[in-house]
Amino acid sequence: MIQRIFVFFERYSFGVCSYLGEKFNISSSKIRLFFIYTSFLAVGFPLVFYFLAAFTLDIRNYIKKARMKYWDI
Known part of the structure; x- marks a missing residue:
């Protein structure tokens, strides 16, 4: 069960x-643990x-993809 939760978060994070x-x-x-612990604190x-x-x-990835499409034409 825990493994399925880890897979879910890694896939959709x-x-x-x-x-x-x-x-x-x-x-x-x-870094994930840091975010979890500091969120509680x-x-x-x-x-x-x-x-x-x-x-x-x-947004950064979207701009990069759009830029690549523009230069591929």
Whole structure:
């Protein structure tokens, strides 16, 4: 059951933890734990940061895809 939950979150997550892990050369599981623990301590403020980062990364990927389509023509 726990494994299915992990697979669900890894498949449908926004890629924020993996992006930050690649940037700072840290394991993405450690970053996930950091977000979870600080969310409990800071009453959800890191979740706001997480969703803003997810939104920013989504827009960034969308712009990159649109730019590639434009130059492929």
